Amino acid sequence: MKLAVEMHQPMGALMLDVAFSAPPGVTVLFGRSGSGKTTVVNAVAGLVKPVRGRISLGDQVLQDSGQGIWLPPHRRRLGYVFQDARLFPHLSVHQNLVYGRRFAPRGSAAEPEARVIEMLGIGPLLQRRPGALSGGERQRVALGRALLSAPRAILADEPLAALDEARKAEILPYFERLRDEVAIPILYVTHSAAEVARLATTVVVLQDGRVVRQGTAAEVLSDPSVTPLGARAAGAVLLGTVVAHHEDGLCELDAHGVRLFLPGTVHPVGTALRLRVAAQEVILSRARPEGLSALNILPGTVEQIRSGEGPGALVSIRTQAGTVLARITRRSAAALDLNVGTECHAVIKSVAIAPEDVGG
Amino acid sequence: MAMLGPEEWQAVTLSLKVSTWATLLSLPLAVLAAHALARWRFPGRTLLNGVVHLPLIMPPVVTGYVLLMVFGPSGSVGRALQSLGLTLAFNWTGAALAAAVMGFPLMVRAIRLSIEAVDPRLEQAAATLGASRAWIFVTVTLPLILPGLIAGTILGFAKAMGEFGATITFVSNIPGQTQTIPSAIYAFLQVPGGETAAARLVTISIILALGALLLSESAARWAARRVGGQ
Structure with missing residues (x-):
């Protein structure tokens, strides 16, 4: 299953004009802040409606402005991991985890709950409230909540950006496991070269609202002409x-x-x-x-x-x-x-x- | 303090009945209006905001008079309701309507504030997990605004218990029919020797108001703990 994105959307003084496709594995949208990465992910999720665009996942069309098709976010079945976790504060960790399950169609291929809880190491947290979790724990629960909603793809918008180095080191391996063990496309936004290097199957480099390069991590990161963050970070x-x-x-x-x-x-x-x-x-x-x-x-x-x-x-x-x-x-x-x-x-x-x- | 006389009892039970109905029936409408004012952008939003707040600003007597014009025996809505068997004028149902209208702005304000405090990004997160708008409202928004909902309800109830001007204008002051606690206090003070009965009702009023206040405080604390996420 492949996620194909093509969209045009004014973004401040800039025109966001991107086209790329994300095969199974991790596709990283890479670029400095303000390059339009988050807007692209929000458009895929349906939280932003591009003025013109065609977004499809496998054979399901999520948006086609030419034909007037636009699926609202709750019918897209994409698991979104936000930078700020966004756990429901009035629900326990376990209630957060299973929140999306009741909305998933019967018989959809969700990861088994026990496996997700084991993979993310959140078993001891189940009865707690989100307010009592550390930043890293919250992000693990958010990832688990997205996975258990039986998503057809995972979207992650800088899920590690709000964490310190130690917490990042704690979460990154879970995304690596996810990439290797779950067979759905993962669209991952970051401005960290380290995260690109470790996670990306495919890298899409965004600059000023345009795709300037798409390829494997090894190809893109070793190209001296593509340095979205400057030569210092190459x-x-x-x-x-x-x-x-x-x-x-x-x-x-x-x-x-x-x-x-x-x-x-x-x-x-x-x-x-x-x-x-x-x-x-x-x-x-x-x-x-x-x-x-x-x-x-x-x-x-x-x-x-x-x-x-x-x-x-x-x-x-x-x-x-x-x-x-x-x-x-x-x-x-x-x-x-x-x-x-x-x-x-x-x-x-x-x-x-x-x-x-x-x-x- | 001596026991309440039958007329005083009648006023107390009637007040409780009128206020309960007024609060329960206006609560869903208040939530809807608060949600619309807090979240939706639509033509006529300012007008709606004005209409909701009007009873708070207008002299209660004016509100009562408007109610009489519209819902009274010669009012258009009043006639229509009468043909359906619902009489509002000079009836306890009219007292409930007057109390509801007067308490409505207070309820809407409290609930609206709590809806504005809900992080819309949580509702977005619920949408990406598959929840439709209605489900998001029931499973995310509603639990998060519970403290405001409780505060608004109790505020509305207290206002209904104390309503006087609009009620007496719209449904008059008929013992057993439309004589609520404030109307009864007013009536007792008009006759010689009625002071002790009035004093008893005043005491009851103060006790009920204090009780409502304490209840709302503890309910809000409980709800805030639930939402606080510790």
């Missing part, structure tokens, strides 16, 4: 499998035959991991460096160089492990005589890979 994604945990606390990964080392993770041997390598943490060297403390040295060739007026340049290097982005100065690029096709080495410190940038 970083490519490498995919690897855990092959060993070493006694000194390091974790060894196999990425397309290349060995990578990063600080120990909890992921068992055999887990497929995605890791985001921040472009500013990558050093480039023409010769293979000797006597260097960095553990990860990836030989490759320059694929693209992008620079503007400022002193910085963003360089993508194709290596056997995948494409890596490096943020260096224009001066260094000139000194190293870097051009498309130049052979060089990307040097990545193990400890420079942040734990929140690694996920299963």
